[in-house]
Amino acid sequence: MLYLKTSMLTVCRRCFTDKLLWRRGLSTTQNLSRTNFSHQNILSHFPHAKKNAVFLSKFVYCPAAFTRGLFGGGRGSVHQQTLKDIAENIRECKFRRIVVMAGAGISTPSGIPDFRSPGSGLYDNLQQYNLPYAEAIFEINYFHHNPNPFFALAKELYPGNYRPNLTHYFIRLLHDKGQLLRMYTQNIDGLERMAGIPPEMLVEAHGTFATATCTVCRRDYQGEELRNDIMEGKIPKCPTCKGIVKPDIVFFGEELPQQFFSYLTDFPVADLLIVMGTSLEVEPFASLAGAVRGSVSRLLINRDLVGPFAWGSQRHNDVAELGDVVSGVKKLVELLGWKQELEALMNAGGDKASINKE
Numbered sequence: 001m002l003y004l005k006t007s008m009l010t011v012c013r014r015c016f017t018d019k020l021l022w023r024r025g026l027s028t029t030q031n032l033s034r035t036n037f038s039h040q041n042i043l044s045h046f047p048h049a050k051k052n053a054v055f056l057s058k059f060v061y062c063p064a065a066f067t068r069g070l071f072g073g074g075r076g077s078v079h080q081q082t083l084k085d086i087a088e089n090i091r092e093c094k095f096r097r098i099v100v101m102a103g104a105g106i107s108t109p110s111g112i113p114d115f116r117s118p119g120s121g122l123y124d125n126l127q128q129y130n131l132p133y134a135e136a137i138f139e140i141n142y143f144h145h146n147p148n149p150f151f152a153l154a155k156e157l158y159p160g161n162y163r164p165n166l167t168h169y170f171i172r173l174l175h176d177k178g179q180l181l182r183m184y185t186q187n188i189d190g191l192e193r194m195a196g197i198p199p200e201m202l203v204e205a206h207g208t209f210a211t212a213t214c215t216v217c218r219r220d221y222q223g224e225e226l227r228n229d230i231m232e233g234k235i236p237k238c239p240t241c242k243g244i245v246k247p248d249i250v251f252f253g254e255e256l257p258q259q260f261f262s263y264l265t266d267f268p269v270a271d272l273l274i275v276m277g278t279s280l281e282v283e284p285f286a287s288l289a290g291a292v293r294g295s296v297s298r299l300l301i302n303r304d305l306v307g308p309f310a311w312g313s314q315r316h317n318d319v320a321e322l323g324d325v326v327s328g329v330k331k332l333v334e335l336l337g338w339k340q341e342l343e344a345l346m347n348a349g350g351d352k353a354s355i356n357k358e
């Protein structure tokens with residue numbers, strides 16, 4: 001664990017961020033593009049139990065987190081909430097402003113390659129394009145130099161190639177029941193829209209293929225207008241100015257979409273936060289998990305403990321359902337008694353896969 005020295009005491013990076021930046025009203029996520037943020041790493045969100053820090057963290061405890069643990073912030077005599085409690089509160093409509101945060105882990109069950117897993121990852125499969133380094137595919141300067149690798153990826157990920165799965169339809173069901181406040185997704189595969197979640201209920205933090213913009217004259221296009229070119233392996237050009245038309249995916253070096261800032265009004269009024277299928281490692285998205293009020297229940301459905309759910313910073317009203325994401329959502333759906341409704345929704349959505357099928 002790395003510690004930052006402040007004038008008064010030594011705290012870990014997470015507490016430094018929480019205590020100083022948030023208190024001064026300087027949200028770590030405000031007005032920063034993804035690129036700026038990568039330079040802000042020292043002030044960014046870091047879980048207490050970070051890889052390579054396990055040994056140290058057994059012996060060294062951040063004083064700020066320790067104090068929080070002593071005074072009600074941690075796991076005292078308060079009832080530790082369970083998945084069953086969360087389900088009960090959803091079913092009884094006690095939660096009516098649910099915010100969902102999701103990442104790649106909800107799309108991998110649809111067959112979409114994980115961007116970051118070595119071997120199976122999308123980056124690894126892009127070696128044929130001689131990228132100087134994998135992330136260059138999402139760098140705007142590299143795109144202006146050579147757009148081909150990005151459009152090869154676009155062809156693979158273009159909406160229509162994959163089907164939404166149970167996790168997407170579960171969120172759709174939350175919306176149908178009027179209990180979804182907003183879904184924040186890091187995914188650019190468009191499966192949320194395909195599952196029928198209306199665009200206004202979505203914050204596609206890293207952009208979308210549903211719309212596109214000319215890189216020269218800034219004219220707007222619908223993603224569908226680019227489909228033929230992209231599928232034929234051609235670079236889509238603007239009929240007006242002949243500039244390259246780029247899908248509205250957020251590249252490193254570009255500002256986040258305006259809707260991202262809905263979090264400023266959504267998170268303070270949320271009554272439940274569901275985080276699923278994300279490593280919470282990409283800023284500024286990751287910091288959002290800490291932006292709900294302290295009294296708000298947070299449910300993590302994920303392979304591992306991540307972000308604020310990791311050791312040392314979880315709250316008594318945090319619930320972690322660890323393991324396969326689809327199985328976790330399925331368990332919640334069964335506790336809710338929504339299995340049949342969800343199945344009907346999936347069938348209507350053209351997805352014949354049964355809820356009982358992985």
Ligand SMILES: [Zn+2]
Pocket residue numbers: 214215216217218219238239240241242243
């Ligand atoms: Zn143009």
